[in-house]
Amino acid sequence: MFLEQLSGNLFQGLILGAVYGMATMGLSLIFGVLRVVNVGHGAFMMVGAYCSLWAFHGLGVAPILALPLAMLVGMGLGLIFYYTVIRRLIKAPELATLLATFAFGVILEETIKLIATSESRGFNWDIGKIDFGFTILPYTKLIAFAGSVLIALLLYWWFNKTRAGMAMRCVVEDDQGARVCGINVEWEYALSFSLGLGLTVASGVLLTMFIPVGIQPYMGGGYTLKAFVIAVLGGLTSPYGAFFGGLVFGLLENGSYSLFAQIPGLEPFAMTRFFSFVMLLVILLFRPTGLLRAR
Amino acid sequence: MGAARKYAPLLPVLGLYAALFAIGLLVPGKWQLIAQLVFYCALGQAFNLFMGMTGYVDFGYVAFMGVGAYGMAVTVSSLSDKGLGMGVIGIGLILSVVFAILLSLAVGAVALRLRGAYFAIATIGVNEGFRYLIEGARIWNGSEGIIFSSQLRELIGREAAMSLSTFWADVMVFGVAGIATVLTIVYMRGKIGYALAALRMDEDAAKVMGINVTRFKIIAFITSAALAGLLGATAWAVKLTYVYPADVFGIHYTVEAIIIVLLGGAGTLLGPIVGGLIYGVSKYYLAVYLPGFQLLVFAPVIIAVIVLFPEGTVGMIKKNLLGTALEKYIL
Numbered sequence: 001m002f003l004e005q006l007s008g009n010l011f012q013g014l015i016l017g018a019v020y021g022m023a024t025m026g027l028s029l030i031f032g033v034l035r036v037v038n039v040g041h042g043a044f045m046m047v048g049a050y051c052s053l054w055a056f057h058g059l060g061v062a063p064i065l066a067l068p069l070a071m072l073v074g075m076g077l078g079l080i081f082y083y084t085v086i087r088r089l090i091k092a093p094e095l096a097t098l099l100a101t102f103a104f105g106v107i108l109e110e111t112i113k114l115i116a117t118s119e120s121r122g123f124n125w126d127i128g129k130i131d132f133g134f135t136i137l138p139y140t141k142l143i144a145f146a147g148s149v150l151i152a153l154l155l156y157w158w159f160n161k162t163r164a165g166m167a168m169r170c171v172v173e174d175d176q177g178a179r180v181c182g183i184n185v186e187w188e189y190a191l192s193f194s195l196g197l198g199l200t201v202a203s204g205v206l207l208t209m210f211i212p213v214g215i216q217p218y219m220g221g222g223y224t225l226k227a228f229v230i231a232v233l234g235g236l237t238s239p240y241g242a243f244f245g246g247l248v249f250g251l252l253e254n255g256s257y258s259l260f261a262q263i264p265g266l267e268p269f270a271m272t273r274f275f276s277f278v279m280l281l282v283i284l285l286f287r288p289t290g291l292l293r294a295r
Numbered sequence: 296m297g298a299a300r301k302y303a304p305l306l307p308v309l310g311l312y313a314a315l316f317a318i319g320l321l322v323p324g325k326w327q328l329i330a331q332l333v334f335y336c337a338l339g340q341a342f343n344l345f346m347g348m349t350g351y352v353d354f355g356y357v358a359f360m361g362v363g364a365y366g367m368a369v370t371v372s373s374l375s376d377k378g379l380g381m382g383v384i385g386i387g388l389i390l391s392v393v394f395a396i397l398l399s400l401a402v403g404a405v406a407l408r409l410r411g412a413y414f415a416i417a418t419i420g421v422n423e424g425f426r427y428l429i430e431g432a433r434i435w436n437g438s439e440g441i442i443f444s445s446q447l448r449e450l451i452g453r454e455a456a457m458s459l460s461t462f463w464a465d466v467m468v469f470g471v472a473g474i475a476t477v478l479t480i481v482y483m484r485g486k487i488g489y490a491l492a493a494l495r496m497d498e499d500a501a502k503v504m505g506i507n508v509t510r511f512k513i514i515a516f517i518t519s520a521a522l523a524g525l526l527g528a529t530a531w532a533v534k535l536t537y538v539y540p541a542d543v544f545g546i547h548y549t550v551e552a553i554i555i556v557l558l559g560g561a562g563t564l565l566g567p568i569v570g571g572l573i574y575g576v577s578k579y580y581l582a583v584y585l586p587g588f589q590l591l592v593f594a595p596v597i598i599a600v601i602v603l604f605p606e607g608t609v610g611m612i613k614k615n616l617l618g619t620a621l622e623k624y625i626l
Contacts, residue, residue: 039415085598088602089601092605095350099557099597099601100598100602103594107591107595114591225419228420270427270438271432272431273423274432277421277423284405284409285408288409
């Protein structure tokens with residue numbers, strides 16, 4: 001009984017982990033290229049969740065169709081934020097960008113609250129499910145999984161096979177050298193910032209395929225913490241590392257939930273949140289370069 | 296530097312606090328507003344002691360206030376039938392400081408090994424993590440929190456409990472602000488202040504010069520946390536006579552601390568008080584005229600301050616007073 005439950009949970013965790021991973025790629029991309037930590041990460045995912053909510057309730061279409069819209073919204077926000085604020089702070093102490101991205105997240109939360117109130121909302125997009133015997137998976141979750149893997153593969157292809165992607169990798173390696181080779185470093189910064197935020201907002205849409213309820217302006221806080229754990233698992237600077245970090249985190253989160261649920265007197269949900277925080281500290285302490293890389 | 300000149304910057308700070316206290320006592324109906332303002336000033340000062348002096352941002356700062364509030368709540372609710380009277384409040388204050396220091400040691404042991412962005416990432420989950428530990432493992436009543444108003448009445452009587460939470464709790468916050476002021480100037484004028492100034496400029500260079508940066512970082516971190524513990528115990532636990540985990544670990548108190556320090560000027564003595572007053576007064580009037588919009592106003596203000604005048608109000612005043620007779624009063 002317990003094993004069946006555990007294997008079901010782990011399977012679900014792997015599926016959710018792919019979405020988590022995709023949701024963290026933007027964070028790692030921005031940190032890798034600009035050395036800016038997007039502390040408002042969760043707020044951008046929240047915007048994505050509202051995109052799919054509006055697509056479903058407002059336009060009456062399948063919420064997954066909000067994905068390209070969310071990507072564009074995120075990229076637009078990214079360009080605006082980069083050219084008004086971040087560009088002036090690249091050379092400032094880290095404190096400045098930490099606080100600026102944090103404040104931008106707060107602006108997003110408060111703006112959404114103004115438009116959509118702080119009421120928690122959700123939708124019910126039922127397109128059937130598939131029974132694996134040990135666990136049941138709705139097609140919506142399968143779509144989220146497939147979407148995440150597809151986006152991760154696209155990003156991989158873009159970084160390795162296109163000139164634009166390779167130019168961005170050059171900037172990560174050596175921004176001075178990239179400048180000498182005629183790469184417009186300033187534009188690469190802007191592009192990767194907006195691409196990172198585009199990915200983050202888009203991941204909010206995929207997330208609602210998984211958890212279509214509890215959409216409210218302050219939902220992002222928990223995801224910011226999870227994204228940091230995942231990014232640190234993956235080494236913080238690499239988008240692929242982040243993707244695999246997401247898979248690992250999904251497994252650990254759901255696995256630990258099953259274990260905590262076995263211990264009487266514990267609230268498994270809250271303990272899982274606590275566990276992810278402990279995990280963050282432990283990894284930062286012992287493997288600050290991530291699980292996948294050698295020191 | 297003579298002692299009089301060394302401690303001259305205390306004058307405007309203590310003057311402001313004395314003025315606030317006098318206004319609160321003499322102008323009827325303004326005590327609550329004054330109490331709120333002093334809370335913000337004290338919060339700014341406590342936060343500034345670490346963030347302002349080191350340049351490290353601790354996003355989980357509110358956790359120290361939270362455990363401080365719990366220290367007081369646990370003490371009062373478990374010692375209420377021992378007949379110790381007001382002594383229990385004293386024990387509660389001590390326990391709140393102990394809790395905050397223990398947590399700061401645990402967090403600092405990991406986070407203070409890290410720098411810049413990594414430090415911020417390590418601390419951002421501390422408040423949430425601790426809140427979920429309390430709720431998840433059902434420590435101290437779990438998510439139901441601790442309500443100890445009846446125990447407090449039993450302990451010191453109805454009248455005294457009433458005046459404790461409506462008046463004396465706020466006076467204690469004044470006390471915490473006073474302690475924070477004294478500690479800040481002692482640190483700034485002492486070896487630790489110069490060491491941390493060097494660290495803020497260039498941590499590697501400071502290390503090479505033989506400064507034990509780790510030691511001074513830890514001292515500033517623990518001091519700042521202990522003050523936060525006292526604030527949580529006085530401004531929250533004693534004043535409200537209840538503690539809920541969802542309230543006392545809310546990240547928006549960290550946000551408020553950041554806004555106050557930035558507005559006033561990070562790393563200055565007078566800054567957090569000026570920032571606290573600006574923030575408190577504008578929040579008060581925003582709540583009257585634009586309820587619910589406070590954060591929507593303050594978040595762009597943070598960005599504007601960072602981009603346009605990162606040195607804050609007091610930093611600008613200091614620049615303008617350079618070379619005048621007033622210079623020695625501004626730090």
